Amino acid sequence: MESKDALASYIENVSLFAVGILLLLFPLFMLTITTDSFTLPKQILLGGVVFLILVLFGIKSLIKSQVVIRRTPFDLPLVLLVIVVLASSLFAVNRADSLISFVTFLSAVLSFFVIVTTARDKNSPLLLATSLVVGGGLVSILGILSFFKIYLLPFAFAKSQLFTPFGSLLDQFLYLAFLLPLVFYLARPALKLTRVKSQASETVVGPESAKGKGNAIAFAVCAVFIVVGILVSGYLLLKTPPASGGLLMLPYETGFQTGFAAISQDTGRIFQGFILGSGYGTYITDFTRFKQPVYNQNDALWNLTFFRSSSFILELLATTGVAGVLIFIFLLFKIFKNRFILGLTFIAIAASILLPFSFTILALFFILLGLASAIRGSTAKAHSEGFEDVELQLVALQKGLISFDPTPGRQKSTALPAIIFALIVIITGLVGYFGVKYIISDITFQQSLIAASQNNGAVTYEKQASAISIFPYRDAYYRIFSQTNLALANSLASAQSQGSSPSAQTQQTILTLIQQSINSGRTSITYGPQTMLNWQNLASIYRSLIGFGQNADQFAILANQQAVALDPNNPQEYINLGGIYYQIGQWDNAIRQFQIAAALKPNLANAYYNLGHALQEKGDLNSALAQYEAVQRLVASDKPNLDRISAELDALKKRIAGNITEGPNPSSEEPLGVKQPETQLPPQNPPVEIPPPSGTPTPTPKENR
Numbered sequence: 001m002e003s004k005d006a007l008a009s010y011i012e013n014v015s016l017f018a019v020g021i022l023l024l025l026f027p028l029f030m031l032t033i034t035t036d037s038f039t040l041p042k043q044i045l046l047g048g049v050v051f052l053i054l055v056l057f058g059i060k061s062l063i064k065s066q067v068v069i070r071r072t073p074f075d076l077p078l079v080l081l082v083i084v085v086l087a088s089s090l091f092a093v094n095r096a097d098s099l100i101s102f103v104t105f106l107s108a109v110l111s112f113f114v115i116v117t118t119a120r121d122k123n124s125p126l127l128l129a130t131s132l133v134v135g136g137g138l139v140s141i142l143g144i145l146s147f148f149k150i151y152l153l154p155f156a157f158a159k160s161q162l163f164t165p166f167g168s169l170l171d172q173f174l175y176l177a178f179l180l181p182l183v184f185y186l187a188r189p190a191l192k193l194t195r196v197k198s199q200a201s202e203t204v205v206g207p208e209s210a211k212g213k214g215n216a217i218a219f220a221v222c223a224v225f226i227v228v229g230i231l232v233s234g235y236l237l238l239k240t241p242p243a244s245g246g247l248l249m250l251p252y253e254t255g256f257q258t259g260f261a262a263i264s265q266d267t268g269r270i271f272q273g274f275i276l277g278s279g280y281g282t283y284i285t286d287f288t289r290f291k292q293p294v295y296n297q298n299d300a301l302w303n304l305t306f307f308r309s310s311s312f313i314l315e316l317l318a319t320t321g322v323a324g325v326l327i328f329i330f331l332l333f334k335i336f337k338n339r340f341i342l343g344l345t346f347i348a349i350a351a352s353i354l355l356p357f358s359f360t361i362l363a364l365f366f367i368l369l370g371l372a373s374a375i376r377g378s379t380a381k382a383h384s385e386g387f388e389d390v391e392l393q394l395v396a397l398q399k400g401l402i403s404f405d406p407t408p409g410r411q412k413s414t415a416l417p418a419i420i421f422a423l424i425v426i427i428t429g430l431v432g433y434f435g436v437k438y439i440i441s442d443i444t445f446q447q448s449l450i451a452a453s454q455n456n457g458a459v460t461y462e463k464q465a466s467a468i469s470i471f472p473y474r475d476a477y478y479r480i481f482s483q484t485n486l487a488l489a490n491s492l493a494s495a496q497s498q499g500s501s502p503s504a505q506t507q508q509t510i511l512t513l514i515q516q517s518i519n520s521g522r523t524s525i526t527y528g529p530q531t532m533l534n535w536q537n538l539a540s541i542y543r544s545l546i547g548f549g550q551n552a553d554q555f556a557i558l559a560n561q562q563a564v565a566l567d568p569n570n571p572q573e574y575i576n577l578g579g580i581y582y583q584i585g586q587w588d589n590a591i592r593q594f595q596i597a598a599a600l601k602p603n604l605a606n607a608y609y610n611l612g613h614a615l616q617e618k619g620d621l622n623s624a625l626a627q628y629e630a631v632q633r634l635v636a637s638d639k640p641n642l643d644r645i646s647a648e649l650d651a652l653k654k655r656i657a658g659n660i661t662e663g664p665n666p667s668s669e670e671p672l673g674v675k676q677p678e679t680q681l682p683p684q685n686p687p688v689e690i691p692p693p694s695g696t697p698t699p700t701p702k703e704n705r
Contacts, residue, residue, distance in 0.1 A: 038167030092279020101281020140229025255310025
C-alpha cells in the first residue's frame with residue numbers, strides 16, 4: 001500500500017510539474033518547421049501536455065483504485081459547451097475543418113479540468129500561478145526589448161519592433177491584460193499589510209512568512225514588467241497600420257449582421273443553423289456568404305476576408321448557434337456568482353464580449369478560470385462555494401450509474417478506474433493518432449513551401465503529395481497542390497520551342513499534371529464545399545485550360561458562379577466571372593458582371609476599367625468612353641494609373657473621331673487591368689477531355705446586388 005501511495009504521489013508531482021512547464025512555455029513556444037510558427041506550436045504543446053496528464057490521471061486512479069476529482073461550479077457549463085461545439089462540428093457542412101478546430105477547442109477546455117484536478121493542495125495553485133505570470137513577464141520583456149530594437153532571438157522574423165511570440169500584437173496585448181488581475185492579486189501582500197487572526201488576538205502583520213513576502217515582491221516586479229508590456233503592445237497596436245500588423249478587426253455591425261444571418265438565413269438548414277450554427281471554426285464561410293453590400297464602402301477592409309468575427313461571443317453565435325451562446329452565458333453567470341473568480345477573470349470576460357479570440361487567448365481564458373478555481377478551492381470557504389474533492393463511484397442503476405461521494409479515501413472497486421482509464425486511452429489514442437499525422441503532414445508541407453521559394457518544382461511536388469497522403473483532410477493542401485500541378489504543367493508546355501511538338505512522354509506528363517490539378521481542386525471542394533476559396537481556385541484552373549481542354553470555358557463559368565454564390569456581395573468575384581466571359585468573347589455577359597461589380601462598389605476603378613474594355617470590344621465606344629472617364633476621376637491621385645487611363649482615353653477619343661481604327665491594348669497591370677488568368681496553357685487541337693466541377697454549395701438565400 002505504501003508503495004502504491006508513493007507511486008501515486010510521484011505521478012501527482014510529475015503532473016504538477018508538467019502543468020507548470022506548460023504555463024511557463026505556452027506564450028513563448030514557437031517552431032519554424034511548421035506552416036504556422038506561432039499558433040500551431042502552442043496547440044501542439046497544450047494538447048500534448050493535457051492529454052499526457054489525463055493518461056497519468058487514469059494510471060493514478062488505477063493504482064489507488066479510486067477516481068477522485070475536484071468539483072467546481074463551472075463543470076456543467078463547460079461540459080455542455082464541449083458537447084454543443086462537438087455537435088456543431090459533426091453537423092457542419094465543412095465538417096473536416098470544423099472537427100480539426102474542435103480538437104483544439106477540446107484541449108483548451110480540458111486545460112481547465114487538468115489544472116483544478118492537479119492543483120488540489122494549498123501550495124500547488126501558487127506554483128502554477130507563478131509559472132503563468134513568469135511566462136507573461138518573459139513575453140513582456142521580449143516585447144519591451146524589441147520595442148527598443150534589442151533582439152534576443154536568432155530568427156530573422158524576430159528582428160523587428162513588431163515581433164511577438166504570439167504572431168499578433170492584439171493577442172499579446174490581450175494575453176498580458178488577462179494576467180493583470182492575477183499578478184496584482186499575488187503581489188498584494190507586498191503593497192499593503194494583511195490581517196491574520198490568531199486564537200488569542202488579532203494582529204496586523206505582513207505575509208505569513210519572509211518567503212511569502214519575497215514572493216510578493218517578486219510578483220510586484222513582474223507586475224511592473226507586464227504593465228509596461230501592455231503599454232508597449234497597445235502603443236504599437238494603435239500606431240501600426242493594420243496591413244503591417246496593427247489593429248485589424250471586423251466592424252461590429254458586420255459581426256452582428258453575419259452572426260444573426262448565419263442562424264436565420266442558412267437555406268436548407270434553418271433549424272440546424274439556428275441551434276448549432278454553421279460549425280465551430282468555420283466563421284469564414286459565414287463572413288463571405290452573409291456580409292452585406294455596405295461592407296464594400298469600407299475602403300480599408302472591403303477586399304479582406306475575416307476568419308474571426310468582431311468578438312468571441314459573436315463568433316460563437318455564428319458557428320455554434322443559439323445553443324453555444326446560451327451555454328457560454330450560463331458559464332459567465334456562474335462566474336459572476338463568485339466574486340473571487342470574477343475578480344481574477346473580469347478582463348477576460350469583458351474581452352470575450354468585445355474582442356475576437358484566437359486559439360491562444362481562448363486557451364488562456366480557460367487556463368485562468370482553472371487557476372482561479374484552484375486557488376479558491378484551496379481556501380476555507382471552498383466547500384460552501386461548490387469547490388470540493390469527490391470520489392466517483394459505480395452504483396446500482398436505480399440510483400443512477402455514477403454517484404459523487406464527497407468523502408474520498410475509502411477502498412473501492414477497480415471497475416470504474418479501469419473504465420475511466422480505458423476511455424482516456426481511447427480518446428487520447430484517437431486524438432494522438434490523427435494529431436501526430438496532422439503535425440507530420442504540416443511539417444512536410446512547410447518543407448514543400450521552402451522548396452517552392454527556391455524554385456525547386458520537383459521537391460515541391462513530392463513534399464506536397466506526401467503531406468496530403470499523410471493527412472488527407474485539409475482542403476487548403478489540395479488547393480495549393482492543384483496550383484503546383486498546374487504551374488508544373490504550364491512550365492513544361494512553355495518550355496517547348498515554338499512550332500515544335502512535345503514528345504509523347506512530355507505530353508503524357510502534362511496531361512497527368514493537369515488531371516491531378518483538376519482532381520485536387522475538386523477534392524478541396526469535397527472537404528470544404530462552402531469555402532469560396534476552393535471554388536475560386538477551381539475556376540482559375542479551368543480558366544487556364546480554355547483552349548486546351550474540352551468545355552474548359554463552361555466549367556470555369558460554373559465553378560466561378562459557385563464562388564459568387566458563396567460570396568455574393570464581393571465585387572471581385574463578379575470581375576473574375578466577367579473576365580472569363582471577356583476571355584471567350586461573350587461581351588454582353590461580361591458587361592453584366594462588370595456592371596454588378598461597379599454597383600456593389602461604386603468607387604472600384606477596376607470594375608469600370610473592365611466594363612469599359614468590354615463595351616469597347618462590343619463596339620459601344622461612347623459608353624466605353626464614359627467608363628474610362630469614371631476611371632480617370634477615381635484614380636486622379638494615382639499618377640501611374642492616371643497616366644495609363646489618360647493615354648487609353650485619348651486613344652479611344654481618336655478612334656471615335658475616326659482617326660484610328662483600333663483600340664489601345666488593355667493594360668494587365670494592377671490595380672487597373674482587364675482580368676486575365678494567372679496561367680494559360682497553349683491551345684490543344686483537338687482539346688483534351690477534362691472532368692467537370694463536382695459538388696454544389698448551399699446557396700446564399702439573399703443576394704443583394
